[in-house]
Structures are given as C-alpha cells and as structure tokens.
Amino acid sequence: xxxxxxxxxxxxxxxxxxxxxxxxxxxxxxxxxxxxxxxxxxxxxxxxxxxxxxxxxxxxxxxxxxxxxxxxxxxxxxxxxxxxxxxxxxxxxxxxxxxxxxxxxxxxxxxxxxxxxxxxxxxxxxxxxxxxxxxxxxxxxxxxxxxxxxxxxxxxxxxxxxxxxxxxxxxxxxxxxxxxxxxxxxxxxxxxxxxxxxxxxxxxxxxxxxxxxxxxxxxxxx
Amino acid sequence: xxxxxxxxxxxxxxxxxxxxxxxxxxxxxxxxxxxxxxxxxxxxxxxxxxxxxxxxxxxxxxxxxxxxxxxxxxxxxxxxxxxxxxxxxxxxxxxxxxxxxxxxxxxxxxxxxxxxxxxxxxxxxxxxxxxxxxxxxxxxxxxxxxxxxxxxxxxxxxxxxxxxxxxxxxxxxxxxxxxxxxxxxxxxxxxxxxxxxxxxxxxxxxxxxxxxxxxxxxxxxxxxxxxxxxxxxxxxxxxxxxxxxxxxxxxxxxxxxxxxxxxxxxxxxxxxxxxxxxxxxxxxxxxxxxxxxxxxxxxxxxxxxxxxxxxxxxxxxxxxxxxxxxxxxxxxx
Numbered sequence: 106x107x108x109x110x111x112x113x114x115x116x117x118x119x120x121x122x123x124x125x126x127x128x129x130x131x132x133x134x135x136x137x138x139x140x141x142x143x144x145x146x147x148x149x150x151x152x153x154x155x156x157x158x159x160x161x162x163x164x165x166x167x168x169x170x171x172x173x174x175x176x177x178x179x180x181x182x183x184x185x186x187x188x189x190x191x192x193x194x195x196x197x198x199x200x201x202x203x204x205x206x207x208x209x210x211x212x213x214x215x216x217x218x219x220x221x222x223x224x225x226x227x228x229x230x231x232x233x234x235x236x237x238x239x240x241x242x243x244x245x246x247x248x249x250x251x252x253x254x255x256x257x258x259x260x261x262x263x264x265x266x267x268x269x270x271x272x273x274x275x276x277x278x279x280x281x282x283x284x285x286x287x288x289x290x291x292x293x294x295x296x297x298x299x300x301x302x303x304x305x306x307x308x309x310x311x312x313x314x315x316x317x318x319x320x321x322x323x324x325x326x327x
Numbered sequence: 328x329x330x331x332x333x334x335x336x337x338x339x340x341x342x343x344x345x346x347x348x349x350x351x352x353x354x355x356x357x358x359x360x361x362x363x364x365x366x367x368x369x370x371x372x373x374x375x376x377x378x379x380x381x382x383x384x385x386x387x388x389x390x391x392x393x394x395x396x397x398x399x400x401x402x403x404x405x406x407x408x409x410x411x412x413x414x415x416x417x418x419x420x421x422x423x424x425x426x427x428x429x430x431x432x433x434x435x436x437x438x439x440x441x442x443x444x445x446x447x448x449x450x451x452x453x454x455x456x457x458x459x460x461x462x463x464x465x466x467x468x469x470x471x472x473x474x475x476x477x478x479x480x481x482x483x484x485x486x487x488x489x490x491x492x493x494x495x496x497x498x499x500x501x502x503x504x505x506x507x508x509x510x511x512x513x514x515x516x517x518x519x520x521x522x523x524x525x526x527x528x529x530x531x532x533x534x535x536x537x538x539x540x541x542x543x544x545x546x547x548x549x550x551x552x553x554x555x556x557x558x559x560x561x562x563x564x565x566x567x568x569x570x571x572x573x574x575x576x577x578x579x580x581x582x583x584x585x586x587x588x589x590x591x592x593x594x595x596x597x598x599x600x601x602x603x604x605x606x607x608x609x610x611x612x613x614x615x616x617x618x619x620x621x622x623x624x625x626x627x628x629x630x631x632x633x634x635x636x637x638x639x640x641x642x643x644x645x646x647x648x649x650x651x652x653x654x655x656x657x658x659x660x
Contacts (some may be wrong), residue, residue, distance in 0.1 A: 120579070147338065147339055148341035148344050149345070150337055151330060153331065154330035174373070175330055175331060197365065198360075198428055201427050211427050212427055212431050212583050213428065213431060216360050216361075221375060221377060282426070285559070286425025286560055288561075
C-alpha cells in the first residue's frame with residue numbers, strides 16, 4: 106500500500122506564494138496601465154460600486170456625503186441630508202414630485218444620480234425661502250390654498266418658481282405648460298395657476314425686496 | 328437598482344476607453360435609470376458622457392443642422408432656427424414627456440431608448456424579445472398600445488418621438504469607436520425584430536453616437552409632427568406622424584410620411600408618400616394618404632383603433648405641414 110502523499114504546507118511557504126500572486130497582480134495592472142497609456146486611453150478612474158465620499162452644492166452650501174453611485178439625488182437629499190422637502194412618489198420620472206433645480210433648470214431628483222450632480226448647483230424647496238420668509242410662490246400657494254394632500258406641492262412650487270425666474274410675466278398657458286409634468290392627484294391645478302399668476306404680480310411689485318436665497322442660511326423646516 | 332461603478336468622462340476618447348466588459352453609456356440617464364430600477368438591465372459600470380463638452384451644441388449652417396448627441400430635447404424645442412427650418416423636429420422634441428424630462432433627456436438617448444412593451448419592461452414576464460422564452464405575450468395578451476404593422480415577430484413599439492422627423496428629414500447618425508467613425512442613415516439605424524431580437528439599432532458595443540446631422544431642406548420644404556395619446560402630458564404616443572413636404576406652390580413635389588409607434592421601429596409609408604407626390608395638398612389627398620398608410624396593417628385583438636388614430640394623425644399632420652391647419656388642440660404634449 107502506497108503512502109498517502111505528504112501534505113507540505115508551511116506559513117512561510119504560503120506567504121511566499123501569496124507574495125508572488127500579489128506581485129503578479131501588480132505587474133498585470135501595470136501592464137494594463139501601460140497598454141492604456143499607449144492607446145492614449147488611460148483616463149478617468151471609475152468609482153464605486155461601494156459608497157464613496159462626494160460633495161454636493163445645495164442651496165449655496167457644500168454638503169459632504171458618502172453614497173453608492175446608484176443613489177439618486179432624491180434619495181441622497183432625503184436619506185443622507187435629511188432634506189425631506191423634496192418628495193418621491195413614482196421614482197420613475199413620471200410625476201415630477203421630486204423636482205429640484207439643477208443649474209437653475211427644473212430637473213428630476215429621482216432620475217439624477219447623486220454622483221452625477223457633483224459640480225452642479227442644486228436648489229431644493231428648502232432653498233427657496235429666506236429662513237421663515239416664504240418665496241412669493243410659496244406665499245401665494247398658501248394664500249390661494251393651492252394644495253390638498255401636499256405631496257406634489259414642493260415639486261409644483263419648484264416648477265412655478267422656475268417659470269417666474271425665466272418669465273416674470275407669464276400667461277395662464279405658460280403656467281399650465283410649466284406644471285404639465287407635475288401630477289396632482291387632488292386636482293389643485295386651478296389654484297396652482299391662480300397662485301402662480303398672483304405671485305408673478307406680487308413679485309413684480311416687491312421685486313427689490315425678494316431675491317432668491319442662494320445662500321448662507323438653511324431653512325430647517327421639514 | 329443593481330450596484331455599479333461609475334466613471335465620469337470628459338472626452339470621447341476617455342469614454343471609448345471605458346466601454347468594455349458590459350459597461351453602458353449614460354447621457355441624460357432617463358431611460359437607462361428606468362430600465363435599471365425595473366431590473367431589466369443591470370450594467371456593472373456606467374460610463375457618464377454627460378460632461379463630454381464636444382458632444383454638446385447645435386450648429387446650423389447652409390449644409391444643414393448638426394446636433395451634438397447631448398443636446399437636450401428642451402434645447403431643440405426652444406431653438407429658433409430649428410423651429411423655423413426643421414419645425415417637425417422642434418414639434419417632436421417639445422412634445423415628448425414632461426418639461427423636467429425634456430431638460431434632462433438628450434437627443435442621442437432619445438433615439439437609443441429601449442422599446443416600449445409592458446411585457447418587455449416587466450421582470451415578471453419571460454419573452455421572445457428578452458431571449459428568455461419563445462413567446463410574445465403581446466400577440467395574445469394585452470396589446471392595446473402595441474404595433475399594428477410588422478408585428479408578427481415582436482409587437483413592441485419604439486417610443487422615440489425625435490426619430491420620427493429625423494427619419495423623414497433624411498438625418499444621419501455618426502458613430503465613433505476605437506476603430507474609427509462611420510455614418511449611418513436614420514433609415515438604416517433601427518433593426519426590426521424579424522432581423523434581430525437582440526439588436527434594436529446598428530450601434531455596436533464600444534460605439535458611441537457622436538453626432539446627428541440633418542441635411543438642409545430643399546427650398547419649399549415644410550414639416551410637422553403631432554402625437555396622440557391618452558394623457559396630455561408625460562405619455563408616450565399611441566399614434567404619431569412626422570410629415571415632410573417639399574412644396575411647389577400648392578403642389579407637393581416630394582413627401583415623407585413617417586409613423587412612430589405603428590411598428591417596432593419608426594417607419595416611412597411609401598404608399599402614403601406616393602399618394603401625396605405630385606398632387607395638390609388638400610383635405611382629400613391628406614385623407615387618401617392617411618388611408619394608404621394603414622393599408623396592410625395587421626392590428627392585434629385590442630389595437631384596431633390605432634389604425635384609425637394613425638389615419639387621423641397623418642391626415643391632420645399633412646395639413647399642418649402644408650399650412651392648411653393649425654396645430655391640433657387634441658394632439659398631446
């Protein structure tokens with residue numbers, strides 16, 4: 106009967122082997138880099154899939170967060186930064202409840218990756234007000250009772266306020282067009298139209314007093 | 328959504344260098360994130376081209392219109408030269424989805440959208456299109472929004488609204504890969520399911536759309552696009568028509584009649600174009616062209632109404648293009 110083969114395994118031998126493996130990995134990586142460099146294609150480094158630190162500029166302030174690349178801006182605002190004014194309803198870009206401004210343009214926070222919002226200027230509903238002083242559109246929404254359940258309201262306000270930024274004297278059709286993506290299941294549209302047209306009028310009268318908060322303070326109301 | 332790594336590129340070369348091992352191009356991200364959230368695709372890496380400056384910009388010259396693939400639908404809709412000279416294109420871009428989506432969605436991404444079919448877009452169903460079964464559920468199931476032409480293999484429809492006028496305007500798409508550039512006509516861009524269920528377009532792995540070019544229209548050219556759907560906003564069309572007419576006074580010298588969601592890919596109707604060519608455009612010729620476009624349609628159990636809706640869309644859009652009708656208030660968007 107033949108002897109069973111001897112198992113030879115020492116800690117030293119294991120480390121030596123591991124060292125070779127590690128070294129060859131380094132060499133392979135270096136070769137890959139060299140190949141890329143030769144092709145002129147060595148370039149940007151991928152981040153993730155695990156969480157990475159990023160900085161977002163929101164309402165004029167820089168915020169450091171650590172998120173996975175798959176985190177949307179809406180998730181990041183709500184879950185990481187506790188800025189829950191931005192609502193998420195459909196999470197597919199069909200209802201516009203999550204409307205924020207990206208570089209002053211209304212956009213969907215649910216269809217924007219947080220990592221893709223780095224370097225952009227983000228404005229949320231929290232950034233519209235000056236502390237306790239509401240934006241004219243917000244004040245007009247209160248005055249005209251332009252909300253019922255209120256879930257679509259922040260997105261609705263962001264769309265209407267953006268309209269007034271680019272068109273201070275909108276017609277009814279302009280307001281309808283501006284909120285054509287904002288779904289309101291309660292059917293508050295007529296009051297939204299009235300409020301926005303009223304805000305435009307009020308704003309014209311007090312334009313010097315109200316400027317958009319790009320700023321220094323953060324409104325802490327939920 | 329699956330976990331993925333993300334790489335932000337600043338140049339076309341950087342992006343091409345990253346397009347390997349299943350990496351997927353991300354521009355505006357609207358359709359891609361939708362597909363990822365639904366679990367239909369799960370790319371290990373997203374190559375972000377949104378910050379590639381050379382892929383932006385609208386240039387209008389005497390030769391035609393050049394669109395960087397990152398031009399947003401809002402930018403196309405608001406551009407005065409496009410509104411004036413390529414009005415069918417601004418109509419289509421301006422009536423897609425919602426203002427917020429149009430601010431984010433790019434023209435390159437718009438023509439690269441995956442098909443609309445609720446069986447394809449649901450992980451609950453295996454299907455022929457997904458390659459997970461030999462069945463097309465739409466053929467026997469719920470098919471009210473599905474194709475009425477070329478629908479025997481897979482009855483999906485392509486949702487791109489800008490592809491409709493781009494096809495009618497003889498646009499070309501520039502594709503760039505590590506091997507170089509090639510130009511593809513819009514008429515060859517989409518691959519119908521009877522040719523391939525895997526490839527929806529001719530874009531190959533490792534290729535990137537780097538430009539869309541629309542040749543300058545001949546003198547006397549007029550174009551229009553209208554879509555009809557269930558909701559006034561956000562909705563995809565149930566029927567849409569893109570019409571390009573080269574007019575000699577009231578007489579139509581050349582015509583392009585394009586339908587978006589009639590078939591699995593945007594298609595031109597040679598029969599409708601033959602009816603219009605050489606004729607004076609009036610209600611009778613518009614109706615005859617609309618009827619010709621639906622000759623040979625093969626509606627499914629629930630979408631026979633689409634053949635009527637397409638006739639309405641074509642009839643009204645021919646008259647709109649010819650300047651004989653205002654934009655239809657019942658058209659959506």
